Amino acid sequence: MKKILITRKLPDEVVNPLKEKFEVNMWHSDEIGMTYEQLKAEAKDAHALWTVLSDKVDRELLESLPNLKVISNLAVGYNNIDVSAAKENGIIVTNTPGVLTETTADLAFSLLLATARRVTESERYLRAGEWKSWSPMQLTGMDVFGATLGIIGMGRIGEAVARRAKGFDMNVLYHNRTRKMESEEKYGFTYAELDTLLKESDFIVLLTPLTPETKGLIGERELEMMKETAAIINVARGGVIDEQALYEALTTNKIWAAGLDVFEVEPVPLDHPLLTLPNVTVLPHIGSASIRTRIAMMQMNADAIKAVLENKEPENRVV
C-alpha cells in the first residue's frame, strides 16, 4: 500500500477518503508542526508528502526519501520547497491556486483598512482604559477612499484586491513582470514602473511570490521613495521586505505605517522590534484562513496526491 505522510492534523472529511486506498500517517497536532528532524524520520518511506508552508522541504530531505513521488503543499506559495531539487529527483510538486484568491484578497483589504484607520491600535487603546474622552484628533488615520493603491505582484490575488479597491474609488497602479493588458482595460488599472509606483502610492500591497528575485525587494532605497504618509501592506511572504529597513523607515517617519500578515521568521518572535511599534498592524499569516477556503485547499491537495499515487496527472502541478 502506498504511504502518505500528512504533516499537520487535518479534518477527517478530507483525510478519510484517502485512508480507503492508502496508508495515511497524520501528525497528531494541527498547531505544532514537526521539526525538520521529525519530518525526515516520519517521511522515510512515504510515497506522498502533504505539507504546510512552514515545513522546510530542502534538497537534503528530498534526497533522503527514495519512495517519494509527490509533495502537495497546503498553500499557493511554495517557497518552502526546493522545487529544482524535486524536479531533478522526479518528484511532482503541487499547490493550491485559485480557490484562495478572493479570501486572501478580502484579508489583504481588511489589513489595508485596519492599518489606514488604526483599527487594532484603537482596540488596544480602548481595552487599556486609555479612552478618557472623545477627542478631535484622537486615533486619526488615513482615508482609503480616493487614495492611490499600488499593487506589486499582479497575479490572481492582486487583481482581486484591485477590484475591491475600485469599490473604494481608489486609483490603482500595479507593477508586475508582465503587463495585464486585458485587465487594465477591463478594470481600469494602470501599469507603473516600480519606482513610480513607490513614489505615487498612498498604500502599497505586496503580493509577489518569494523568489531569489523578490527577496528583499522592498529595502531602504524603496522605502525611502515612498510618501511619508504612505502605508505598506505585506500579505505575500516576509522575505519580500527587509524588516530591518522597514523598522528604520517606520521609526524615522519615512513612511507612515505597515500592515503585516507575514514575517521573515514565523511565528514572529514576540520581541521582534516591529511588534513594539504602534503603527504596525500585525496578523499571524491568515491570508487564506476562511473555513470554506481552507477545506477547498485541502481537497485540492488530497485530489493531487490521489492522482499521482494512481499514476494520473495531477492538477495544479508546479513541477
Ligand code: DGY
Ligand atoms: C499561501 O497560500 O501561500 C498563503 O500564504 C496561505 O495563507
